[in-house]
Amino acid sequence: QKEVEQNSGPLSVPEGAIASLNCTYSDRGSQSFFWYRQYSGKSPELIMSIYSNGDKEDGRFTAQLNKASQYVSLLIRDSQPSDSATYLCAVNYNQGGKLIFGQGTELSVKP
Amino acid sequence: DAGVIQSPRHEVTEMGQEVTLRCKLISGHNSLFWYRQTMMRGLELLIYFNNNVPIDDSGMPEDRFSAKMPNASFSTLKIQPSEPRDSAVYFCASSPVRDSAGNTIYFGEGSWLTVV
Numbered sequence: 001q002k003e004v005e006q007n008s009g010p011l012s013v014p015e016g017a018i019a020s021l022n023c024t025y026s027d028r029g030s031q032s033f034f035w036y037r038q039y040s041g042k043s044p045e046l047i048m049s050i051y052s053n054g055d056k057e058d059g060r061f062t063a064q065l066n067k068a069s070q071y072v073s074l075l076i077r078d079s080q081p082s083d084s085a086t087y088l089c090a091v092n093y094n095q096g097g098k099l100i101f102g103q104g105t106e107l108s109v110k111p
Numbered sequence: 112d113a114g115v116i117q118s119p120r121h122e123v124t125e126m127g128q129e130v131t132l133r134c135k136l137i138s139g140h141n142s143l144f145w146y147r148q149t150m151m152r153g154l155e156l157l158i159y160f161n162n163n164v165p166i167d168d169s170g171m172p173e174d175r176f177s178a179k180m181p182n183a184s185f186s187t188l189k190i191q192p193s194e195p196r197d198s199a200v201y202f203c204a205s206s207p208v209r210d211s212a213g214n215t216i217y218f219g220e221g222s223w224l225t226v227v
Binding site for chain 1: 144146153154156159166167216217218220221
């Protein structure tokens with residue numbers, strides 16, 4: 001089992017719809033979780049971090065964490081063509097800072 | 112503030128040659144990460160340092176790869192000898208002093224390496 005797993009996609013949604021991105025992780029000791037966005041040819045940039053069970057909202061983005069199910073998700077409301085990118089889930093495994101990334105989910109928002 | 116600075120941005124080299132990638136951390140950050148990204152394997156952690164000390168190098172693929180952090184703000188990743196399968200984007204990233212909220216890492220723009 002991979003340490004961090006994501007559906008590779010591509011996930012295609014129409015403009016204005018909700019995009020739902022999912023991630024599972026294997027280490028129950030993980031405490032910090034991150035979503036990064038990566039445009040083609042660019043470096044990953046942080047969108048959101050989440051550390052506690054439940055939802056965390058930031059503008060059109062909502063991160064959801066369920067530690068019991070070892071599951072993290074990212075919802076993007078009112079999706080825009082500019083949201084088209086690869087979304088990377090990252091999990092911090094220990095206090096030393098080892099951040100492991102999933103393979104990424106490619107999102108395409110169609111006008 | 113300047114972000115993580117990597118050089119070179121692009122390099123094409125012949126198999127067997129030595130490649131050195133360089134990284135300057137964000138001022139005040141104390142953790143440094145080297146990642147490699149390919150289509151097949153995604154974003155892989157090669158090695159990371161805390162306060163100039165290598166903490167985990169289990170991702171370094173083989174002895175041809177070595178990384179150093181000679182001071183608090185600078186690191187190098189060396190491949191000697193290089194092989195075509197080393198072709199990838201190599202990202203350097205840094206993070207600030209850890210707090211209870213966990214560390215967020217910030218990426219450089221990457222070094223695009225092609226070995227022919």
